Amino acid sequence: MTDRRPVAIVFDTFGTVVDWRSSLIADLTTFGRERGINADWTGLVDAWRAAYHPSMDRVRKGERPWATLDSLHRGSLDQLVAEFGIKGLSEADLRHINRGWHRLNPWPDSVPGLTRLKRAFIIGPLSNGNVALLTNMAKHAGLPWDTVFGSDLFRHFKPDPETYLGVAKLLDIEPGQVMMAAAHNNDLANARRQGLMTAFFPRPSEYGPHQKRDYAAEQDWDIVATDIEDMAIKLGC
Numbered sequence: 477m478t479d480r481r482p483v484a485i486v487f488d489t490f491g492t493v494v495d496w497r498s499s500l501i502a503d504l505t506t507f508g509r510e511r512g513i514n515a516d517w518t519g520l521v522d523a524w525r526a527a528y529h530p531s532m533d534r535v536r537k538g539e540r541p542w543a544t545l546d547s548l549h550r551g552s553l554d555q556l557v558a559e560f561g562i563k564g565l566s567e568a569d570l571r572h573i574n575r576g577w578h579r580l581n582p583w584p585d586s587v588p589g590l591t592r593l594k595r596a597f598i599i600g601p602l603s604n605g606n607v608a609l610l611t612n613m614a615k616h617a618g619l620p621w622d623t624v625f626g627s628d629l630f631r632h633f634k635p636d637p638e639t640y641l642g643v644a645k646l647l648d649i650e651p652g653q654v655m656m657a658a659a660h661n662n663d664l665a666n667a668r669r670q671g672l673m674t675a676f677f678p679r680p681s682e683y684g685p686h687q688k689r690d691y692a693a694e695q696d697w698d699i700v701a702t703d704i705e706d707m708a709i710k711l712g713c
Contacts, residue, residue: 480698481711482673483649485593486602486625488634488658489610491682493590493601493704494580494617497521498684503576511569515562522686523559527552532604532633542631544606550574577605578612583679587618589704592713598622602643602656604633635666644672657707661694668695675699675707 490496504517531548534540543551553574557565565573593599600623601610607626614621625643632638644651656667657675659682664674674697678690693700701707 480652480673482597482655483653484598484600484643484647485655485657485675486600486643487590488656488660488663489601489603489605489613490580491679492657492659493586493619494582494613495679495682496525496577496580497682499580500524500576503579504573507569507573511564513562513564516560520556520560520562522684523556524549524552525683527556528604536633536636544609544628545604545633546574546577546606546609549577575612578609579616580613582617582619583703585703585705587620589706589708590620592705592708593711594620594622596711596713597655598647600625600643602634602639603627634663637670640667640670640672655698657699657704660690664697665695668697673698675701677701677703677707 487493500521501518504521508515508517531552535543535548550570553570557570590599600621602625603610604627605613606628607624610624610626613619614624625646627633627639629646630638630642634640640656641651644654647654651671652673655673655675656664658664659677659679661676664676668674676693676697676699678692680687680691699707699710701710
């Protein structure tokens, strides 16, 4: 537990603040039932998420031009629909499915915890999602952000230094006055390398039965909590 207090706290979003897996599975299951389309929606969601980092790495390595996460998600979706043999989807259907990432639901502690933290700190997402995605998600989920740090502001994806340092630059504060909060140890390690403070809390069901990591803190992060509400308590909110 640190004695220092940040000016701003930014949150990883997918898995940390919102439950992407259960939200997408429920969303697509309802969509398929209403449209009479039988598909392995759970398998599709897991494969879709598995394509997340490889698609961003191709941008990071210069193998393809800059693209928003919405665009990368759509490219992966088009490939997976073919691989899973899902028939009868119109362009409007594909756009609706792709925007499922805009309709993710929060973990139960997210909104009350963020609301408490907002009283004392500037709060916002620092996510690989683009501004439109994160803004729509916030409206859907009731996330009380003060501001939104999408990857398209920096034209970089985490863990590029430009993302973590970009928050401090845009807020006109020092990197050490920013705290990165995440349920992913590697995200925090990368933030710490850039001088940010860190806060960890686990989301042990993020990947469902496929979870293999991030059950506990792997370093002496500045804050280690059980969830966002507990994090707020530890920060005196």
